[in-house]
Amino acid sequence: MAGDRQRRSGGFAFEFSVNLQARTVFRWVLAAGLLAMLGANLPGHMSYDSVAQLYEGHFHIRETWGPALYAWMLGFFDRFIPGTSLYVTVSAAVLFAALAAMAGLRPRTSWWAVLAAAAAMLTPQVIIYQGIVWKDVMFANCAIAGVVLIAYAERAWADRPRRWALLICALLLMAAGAQVRQNGIIAGAFASLALGWIAAHAPGGPRRWRRGVAWAVGALVALVVVGQVETALSEPPKAPKDTALGTGLRIVQSFDVIGAMARDPTWRPQALIAANPTATGIVQARAKADYSGRRVDFVDRDQKIQVGLNALSDKAMSDQWFDLVFRHPALYLRVRWEDFRWVFAPPVIDWCLPVYVGVDAPEEKMAPLGLQHRYVQSDVMLSNYASWFLDTPVYSHVFYTVLSLALGGLLLCRRQGADIPMAALQFAGAAFAASFFIISIACDYRYLYFTDLAALAGLIYVALDPTLRRTSDPAP
Known part of the structure; x- marks a missing residue:
């Protein structure tokens, strides 16, 4: 019997060592991916929209009908290091930190997660798009990070100070994201539903659906109010009426x-x-x-x-x-x-701006900012790299939407703690894509960037612990 205990103990120690190693390697892969992305793209790629918003943020004026909060955000980081290098770094760090933190939401880390993270790092959506100064990227990063924070709040529900700290951070991020992307409120709505589910199933009593509804509605109202406050505070002095x-x-x-x-x-x-x-x-x-x-x-x-x-x-x-x-x-x-078919499943993706590299805008916007037109060899290489994926599922919104629906269904079946907010993220990505049936006016790939990135995040999360059996959550 002693020998059996020793063998079982030895087996447990070996399994723990492997799992710990997988989690460490997983996070190192993400860290390497962040450094590779920054090295390949800094100081960032800027189209006319990017330069115009940096111009507004730098000079505290309002000339376009782009989101005032995004212009303010670019101007804020520009004060410390002129240009967009610091903004790109912080924006990407938000996403990569959220992906790394997902490992703490599961009791084990599978080697499948290492492979999924490495594959995601190689997609143009991560290795290139995270270096493009577009509001679509900021929105996607804020939404994903906000959902991960809500998942952590679920684990810390009994610890009220920690729970509220996590939820407030999630609220600020998701409200900011919703303000820079017109239909970004969809992500906040699904996150609010997830929060209501968590509140209704919170320990300490029977399931109280009234409490869940109150949390969901309250979260959505708070999201709208905080978003409006963030936008009001970011409006420059004497700005014209927002139209x-x-x-x-x-x-x-x-x-x-x-x-x-x-x-x-x-x-x-x-x-x-x-x-x-x-x-x-x-x-x-x-x-x-x-x-x-x-x-x-x-x-x-x-x-x-x-x-x-x-x-x-x-x-x-x-x-x-x-x-x-x-x-x-x-x-x-x-x-x-x-x-809709042009934005969701474009017949010719090359006509829909599948990637943007370099810096280009009218001289009257560039010169006051000290910017120069740029399209150098490294930009050419990045553009060529993206072209390898254009006619594959990697560049298919349809593929990512189907993937999100499948992952969301799997997580709803499993329903282990953090699965609920992560499932909400998947359904938010699909609903976000569907909303373009009503509002689409152009087929630019970036418009559905959140859909694709949410699916990649969901795939990584499921790969961390690809099982349907119920297991105990990791200790907070």
């Missing part, structure tokens, strides 16, 4: 109406004709030539159609859009499907 929401609605509505004209030339936009028949005629004449579900830019570049659009009031366009949606739903859905 982003109204401008965005007008663009979507105009795009849909023009699409309907192009898809069905027999359709008569009665509300627009009643408001201004001459302007409506101009738009109708140019609609078929200008409309493409690929992007709204083709309409923007046509000066002739712009004359007609500018002569049509917001009210007339809104009335016509509602008429299209409710009285001609089949036509509306045809237009929306054309727009």
Whole structure:
């Protein structure tokens, strides 16, 4: 019997050693991935949007209808080290720290997690995109980190000070993410549902669904309020009125109406004709030539159609859009499907800006910031590297959405502590992609970046402990 105990003890020690080694290697892989990403991309890649927002943040002004909070964020880090090097480093560190922290949510670390993390580090979504100065990247990083913090709050639920500290940090991150990405509130909504589930199943009493609903609603309200406060505090002095929401609605509505004209030339936009028949005629004449579900830019570049659009009031366009949606739903859905398929499953991904490297913007924006146009050999190499994956599942939003749904279903079946918020992250990624059926106006790959990154994070989390059997959670 003593020999049996010794063998069992020896077996336990060996298993513990292997698991500890896997967890250590897992975190070292992530650390190496972070360093490799920074080495390949610093000081960061900047498109016109990036430079314009840095310009606003640096000079404390408001010239575009981009998110004020993102401009402030870039300006904040620019004060310490001019440019975007520090911002890129901190933004990426948030994501990599969250991924590394997921190991603490499971009682064991499988070697599958090491392989999954290494594979994720090699994807363009991580090795390149984390170096691009885009609000889409910040939103994805904040959302994933916020969900991981909620998962830790679930483990520390009985420790009220620690629980609230974790939840407040999660709230700040997710509120910031929701403010820089218009439909980012979807991630916050699913996180709120997860928090409600956790509260309803908290130890110390029977399941109290009223308490769960109160936590979920309270979290969502807090997310909106804190987000508005963050944006208000980031607005520069004497900034003009924020018209982003109204401008965005007008663009979507105009795009849909023009699409309907192009898809069905027999359709008569009665509300627009009643408001201004001459302007409506101009738009109708140019609609078929200008409309493409690929992007709204083709309409923007046509000066002739712009004359007609500018002569049509917001009210007339809104009335016509509602008429299209409710009285001609089949036509509306045809237009929306054309727009959505381009962003969700683009027929030619090369036309949808699958990656961006270098720095480029008008000189009047670059010079005051001390920036120079850049497209050097390292940028060429990164672009070539991304091209290897363009026609593979690695660059497929459909693949990542299906993966997220599968992972979310698996986690709901297992339901072990942190599984609930991580499942919420997976369903948030899928719902975020679905929301573009309503709002898509261009097929740029970055718009669904959160969907893809959430799936990668979920895959790593499941790989940490790929089992369906119930086990005890790790000690807090």
